[in-house]
Amino acid sequence: xxxxxxxxxxxxxxxxxxxxxxxxxxxxxxxxxxxxxxxxxxxxxxxxxxxxxxxxxxxxxxxxxxxxxxxxxxxxxxxxxxxxxxxxxxxxxxxxxxxxxxxxxxxxxxxxxxxxxxxxxxxxxxxxxxxxxxxxxxxxxxxxxxxxxxxxxxxxxxxxxxxxxxxxxxxxxxxxxxxxxxxxxxxxxxxxxxxxxxxxxxxxxxxxxxxxxxxxxxxxxxxxxxxxxxxxxxxxxxxxxxxxxxxxxxxxxxxxxxxxxxxxxxxxxxxxxxxxxxxxxxxxxxxxxxxxxxxxxxxxxxxxxxxxxxxxxxxxxxxxxxxxxxxxxxxxxxxxxxxxxxxxxxxxxxxxxxxxxxxxxxxxxxxxxxxxxxxxxxxxxxxxxxxxxxxxxxxxxxxxxxxxxxxxxxxxxxxxxxxxxxxxxxxxxxxxxxxxxxxxxxxxxxxx
Numbered sequence: 001x002x003x004x005x006x007x008x009x010x011x012x013x014x015x016x017x018x019x020x021x022x023x024x025x026x027x028x029x030x031x032x033x034x035x036x037x038x039x040x041x042x043x044x045x046x047x048x049x050x051x052x053x054x055x056x057x058x059x060x061x062x063x064x065x066x067x068x069x070x071x072x073x074x075x076x077x078x079x080x081x082x083x084x085x086x087x088x089x090x091x092x093x094x095x096x097x098x099x100x101x102x103x104x105x106x107x108x109x110x111x112x113x114x115x116x117x118x119x120x121x122x123x124x125x126x127x128x129x130x131x132x133x134x135x136x137x138x139x140x141x142x143x144x145x146x147x148x149x150x151x152x153x154x155x156x157x158x159x160x161x162x163x164x165x166x167x168x169x170x171x172x173x174x175x176x177x178x179x180x181x182x183x184x185x186x187x188x189x190x191x192x193x194x195x196x197x198x199x200x201x202x203x204x205x206x207x208x209x210x211x212x213x214x215x216x217x218x219x220x221x222x223x224x225x226x227x228x229x230x231x232x233x234x235x236x237x238x239x240x241x242x243x244x245x246x247x248x249x250x251x252x253x254x255x256x257x258x259x260x261x262x263x264x265x266x267x268x269x270x271x272x273x274x275x276x277x278x279x280x281x282x283x284x285x286x287x288x289x290x291x292x293x294x295x296x297x298x299x300x301x302x303x304x305x306x307x308x309x310x311x312x313x314x315x316x317x318x319x320x321x322x323x324x325x326x327x328x329x330x331x332x333x334x335x336x337x338x339x340x341x342x343x344x345x346x347x348x349x350x351x352x353x354x355x356x357x358x359x360x361x362x363x364x365x366x367x368x369x370x371x372x373x374x375x376x377x378x379x380x381x382x383x384x385x386x387x388x389x390x391x392x393x394x395x396x397x398x399x400x401x402x403x404x405x406x407x408x409x410x411x412x413x414x415x416x417x418x419x420x421x422x423x424x425x426x427x428x429x430x431x432x433x434x435x436x437x438x439x440x441x442x443x444x445x446x447x448x
Contacts, residue, residue: 002128003038004232005029006174008220010045010200013081014053014064015223016265018249020258022224023071025247029229030072039126042072045200046079046138046178049094051437052336052374054269054329061086061094063269068100075101075122077136077176079201083107084141085338087435088149092117103136103176106158108151120162123169130234133170135162138178139201147434155179159191167193171238174198181219188212195240196230209244216242225249273329278446283323286334288315288379289364294322298335298438299384301445302410306343306433310351310386310396311410312358316368316379317438326446335439336374342413343431346424348403354421355386355394371414412438 007026012019026042033040048064049056055063061082068076078091086094095102095117105120114120121135137155145152159175166173173194177184180202188197192213199206203222209230210217220228226246233241255261284294295315303311320334346354357363358381366378387395394401413432416425 002126002130002234004041004126004130004132004172004234005033005038006041006043006196006198006230006232008043008045008198008218008228008230009048009224010178010198010220011047011079011203011222012224013047013050013222014056016053016055016067017262018224019067019265020255020261021249021252022227023067024255025227025249025252026071041074041124041132043134043176043198044068044073044076045176045198046077047081047200048076048079050081051085051338052332053266054273054332055265056269057332058269058272060090062097063265065095065098069098073100074124075103075134075136075176077178078102078104078107078138079178080139080141081338083138083150084144084148084434090435091148091150103134104138105135105162106137106140106153106155107145108153110151120158121166130238131169131171133166133173134176135159135166135173136176136178139180144432144434147432155183156187159187163191163193172232172234172240181217184217185210185212188215188217195232196242198228198230205246206244207246209242216244218244220246270329273327273332275328277326277328277331277443279325280323284321286318286321288318288377291315291380291382294318295382296384297445298442299382301441302341302412302438303384305436305441305444306341306408306410306431308343308408308410310407311384312355312386313382313412314378314380315364315382316375316377317412319375331439331443335437335442337372337438339372339438340413341410341433341436341438341441342416343408343410343433344416344425345406345408345429348401348405348407350424350428351407351409352394352401352403354409354424357421359388359392371417373414
């Protein structure tokens with residue numbers, strides 16, 4: 001019987017406070033299995049990098065790549081945080097210094113050519129000659145990749161394309177899936193040839209995996225809270241037994257100076273971001289439940305950047321005040337979101353419906369999770385080019401809203417991804433501005 005041990009992480013999102021313990025655990029397990037003559041593989045399923053963390057922002061992700069190198073990863077796939085949160089050249093050179101393989105079958109430079117730094121799949125061979133095929137797929141945000149200069153194909157169509165070669169070349173097939181649990185479950189039904197799906201994107205936690213037919217689905221949650229392990233027992237006829245488990249990282253043995261090591265990651269990034277942006281003569285205060293000068297500046301910057309008729313933001317986007325010398329680190333601290341500007345075209349009637357929802361008394365206290373948001377609450381609505389009179393009549397640039405007229409509205413792009421505004425946005429014409437984040441707009445406006 002051959003034992004193949006597969007360890008996996010996903011959606012760490014640069015939450016590096018647990019990383020020293022994770023790395024020590026993985027290194028120890030590698031040594032243990034190799035001394036026992038057993039196979040060891042280590043994969044990351046994407047969103048390892050998140051530019052809220054100073055080290056990730058300051059090094060444009062290169063600091064994270066060093067961590068993956070140090071831990072000895074076999075291969076990774078990319079998540080949307082790697083894929084659409086860097087400019088084209090940023091992603092194209094992100095993996096220049098890697099010591100591991102990168103598999104993303106559905107990412108192309110053009111219609112037929114993959115980037116030089118990845119392959120659609122890899123074949124690994126164990127000491128006993130078992131061939132393991134590993135293919136990676138990432139979430140289908142094709143429009144956003146297009147805006148950055150990449151070509152992203154449908155992941156399921158891409159999987160269908162490569163299954164033939166994989167079945168010919170591999171005894172065992174593993175999918176690195178940054179697609180989400182629902183997609184993983186459908187793939188397991190439609191492609192029973194796949195032995196293991198290591199999943200991410202939807203942050204699902206599967207303590208013992210999920211068996212669908214002959215396919216085992218695994219997922220290790222988010223933020224480095226768990227490390228996953230899948231063990232394959234392979235006999236001479238290549239018959240496979242699978243077993244999955246999760247390790248709670250906080251229950252693993254502590255590592256000497258682990259808190260100091262994690263703090264050093266942060267300190268190093270902060271030092272690199274100590275670049276002067278501007279000097280303020282007045283303090284800009286912060287209050288998510290009041291319209292402040294700082295929130296007005298960001299909203300105005302959004303409207304001007306998008307060249308829109310009007311704009312609004314939520315006050316909860318800004319997480320702190322600014323005063324004195326403002327550095328790149330300060331802007332990251334108060335605006336850590338990977339949120340892009342977006343301009344959307346609406347009729348006056350649709351715009352009225354949207355704006356009235358932002359005036360709902362419960363709106364400021366609304367809790368938000370996901371969608372790139374890095375705060376906790378919605379906060380008060382802040383407008384530019386939009387005013388309300390005492391009777392709640394709406395004025396756009398001092399002219400009363402015409403229900404039949406067409407308007408352009410600038411908003412943070414997160415409002416187009418969530419369940420906001422009773423479904424007004426999904427089928428409307430939208431223009432996303434990439435790779436700029438809201439903090440880039442704030443920097444531009446403060447410097448001006």
